[in-house]
Amino acid sequence: DIQMTQSPSSLSASVGDSVTIACRASQSISNYLHWYQQKPGKAPNLLIYSASSFNGIPSRFSGSGSGTHFTLTIYSLQPEDFGTYYCQQSYSMPYTFGQGTKLEIK
Amino acid sequence: EVQLVESGGGLVQPGGSLRLSCAASGFTFGPYAMSWVRQAPGKGLEWISSISAGGAEAYFADSVKGRFTISRDDSKNTLYLQMNSLRAADTAIYYCAKWMDGGALDYWGQGTLVTVSS
Numbered sequence: 492d493i494q495m496t497q498s499p500s501s502l503s504a505s506v507g508d509s510v511t512i513a514c515r516a517s518q519s520i521s522n523y524l525h526w527y528q529q530k531p532g533k534a535p536n537l538l539i540y541s542a543s544s545f546n547g548i549p550s551r552f553s554g555s556g557s558g559t560h561f562t563l564t565i566y567s568l569q570p571e572d573f574g575t576y577y578c579q580q581s582y583s584m585p586y587t588f589g590q591g592t593k594l595e596i597k
Numbered sequence: 598e599v600q601l602v603e604s605g606g607g608l609v610q611p612g613g614s615l616r617l618s619c620a621a622s623g624f625t626f627g628p629y630a631m632s633w634v635r636q637a638p639g640k641g642l643e644w645i646s647s648i649s650a651g652g653a654e655a656y657f658a659d660s661v662k663g664r665f666t667i668s669r670d671d672s673k674n675t676l677y678l679q680m681n682s683l684r685a686a687d688t689a690i691y692y693c694a695k696w697m698d699g700g701a702l703d704y705w706g707q708g709t710l711v712t713v714s715s
Contacts, residue, residue: 492659525701527642534692534708535634535642540701577642581700585658586632586644 493517493580497589505597508568512592514561514578523582526554526563529591530574538576539563570596599623599704601693606709613683613713619676619693619706626674627651630696633667633678635689636708643689646678647696661687683713 494517504510514524522542527535537546539554542561551566565572573596578589605617619631632647645658646667655667666679676693690710694702 523700525699527702529642534705535702536705537701537703540697540703541699546701546703579642579644579701584647584656586647586700588642588644591641 492585493520493583493587495578495580495587495589497576497578497592499592500590501593501595503595503597504568506568506570509564509566510568510594511565512563512576512578512594514556514563514589516559516561516580516582519558520580520582522557523580524554524556524561525579525581527577527579528572528574529577535577565594568596572596599695601695601704601706603691603693603706603709606691606711608712608714609683610715611684611713614679614681615683615711617678617680617691617693617709617711619678621674621676621695624695624704626669627671631669631676632694632696632702633676634692634694634702634705635687635711636692637686637689640689648676680711683711685713687711688713 496515524542526539529535543554553564575591600622602620647656648667664682668677690708692708695704697703
């Protein structure tokens with residue numbers, strides 16, 4: 492199975508800051524990497540698919556990477572950006588998720 | 598508007614069975630693969646099963662293989678998850694999700710809670 496490792500596990504930042512969340516795959520997954528945001532008590536929401544394609548989200552979100560290293564960057568943080576972010580690979584079954592990164596807005 | 602509505606969750610004893618349903622609307626259900634993803638209380642997301650468009654292919658995580666089956670009824674726009682031999686470790690919110698090209702899950706239901714406890 493492909494292991495997905497996110498870092499950091501949690502972070503706290505202020506409105507207007509930029510933050511970067513990293514996701515590493517245990518083997519190359521090309522660009523079969525997707526990012527989700529989940530808020531407490533809600534279902535996950537797809538933010539970025541295929542590493543860098545937007546899913547109707549604000550332009551302050553940006554995804555990059557290929558192979559084994561990927562990043563999600565949020566520019567100019569807004570209060571509504573709090574939540575937990577997950578990466579997921581769809582290169583091979585089982586389609587594993589990272590353990591999540593909890594973002595707190597100061 | 599795409600909607601996925603899960604149902605069938607509840608409290609079940611260890612060793613028991615449940616069948617979850619996911620009613621889809623707002624899109625043409627048949628051409629899309631579908632998935633189930635679960636989330637144990639306070640934990641992360643775990644992909645557990647997917648079924649291809651048409652239902653010919655099904656995939657399972659090792660944690661549920663041999664105990665869970667996935668199926669779909671395209672005439673009813675409904676996805677199912679039959680869960681047998683349930684364990685305490687299966688306690689989770691179960692989400693159904695639509696699978697877009699490339700394997701991302703672009704629409705999710707609100708989830709249904711399954712609690713396995715005596």
